[in-house]
Amino acid sequence: MKKIIAEFVDTLWLVQGGSGSAVLAAGFPELGIGFVGVSLAFGLTVITIAYAIGHISGCHLNPAVSIGLWVVGRFDVKNVLPYVIAQVIGGIAGAAILFLIASGKPDFVIGGFAANGYAEHSPGGFSMTSALIIEVAMTFIFIFVILG
Template sequence: MKQYGAEFLGTFWLVLGGCGSAVLAASVPAVGIGYLGVSLAFGLSVLTMAYAIGPISGAHLNPAVSIGVWVGGRLPTRQLLPYILAQVLGGLVAGGVLFLIASGKAGFDVSAGFATNGYGEHSPGGYSLWAAFICEVVLTGVFVLIILGATSVRAATEFAPLAIGLALTLIHLISIPVTNTSVNPARSTAVAFYVGDWAMSQLWLFWLAPILGAVAGALVYRLIAGGRD
């Protein structure tokens, strides 16, 4: 239960820190943090929680990562579903907290975005379904590969949180214009739930693509690692 509680809290922090920066601070006139600031916020949220709860649960904070770690042979099957449930619940609670904060400002309209992921007319840059799918699969795959490599027994694991946090920052710098960056089904669900409507109808992509990417990334890592990890 300590591991699942850690995943709940860690995912709560990821969503509140990352999505919170996008909703509350990205476009503030004159002092808004923009795409770069949001990218750093997601990276920093993972980095800080990886140091805080990594020794307890591994700090997956992401159903796709948990699936990738499972495929990589580092997570028992009996723990996979509880990890995912804890992450989704942590994200949903963070989304609720963010909704309460954001709705305290006059003119707030949750349907305008709320840091949701989307494609087509709901992509920040107007990218198509297939562009969004490819982007999410490839970036999640590389992310999982980096995680497995950085946390390998052959790596300098004390620096793993830094490598993982910077990787997530880079991923956001690449893909915010395409999908608003998911690579994390719990993060996507956490805000889509409160928007409803189109956000929920497009949510399937931000479960399917990251999971496929995670499985591919884990298999590639096992191939290049030679099964020795």
């Protein structure tokens, strides 16, 4: 049970630290942290939670890691579903907390809440095909690094 709680917490923290930086700190013209700051915030969030509770659950942080570790035989199949459920619930809880914080701003608009997308909803106007290719490629590298 400790491992499941740890996976809930690590995913919640990832949403808070990474997505929270994008929602709460990236957009200020003079002081905002921008794309580089958000990237660093995600990286620092992963490092801090890995050091804090990685020894408990392995700090998978997301279902792709749990599934990838299972596929290569380094994670027991009986743990995959509980980890994935904990990660999804942790992500939802993190997003809910972030929503409560961000919605306290007078000009808060739900449609602009850390939205990602493709085509006209992408900062670069990239297609869905481009989005899928980068998602698959970066997830592969992410899992490759973790397995290394």
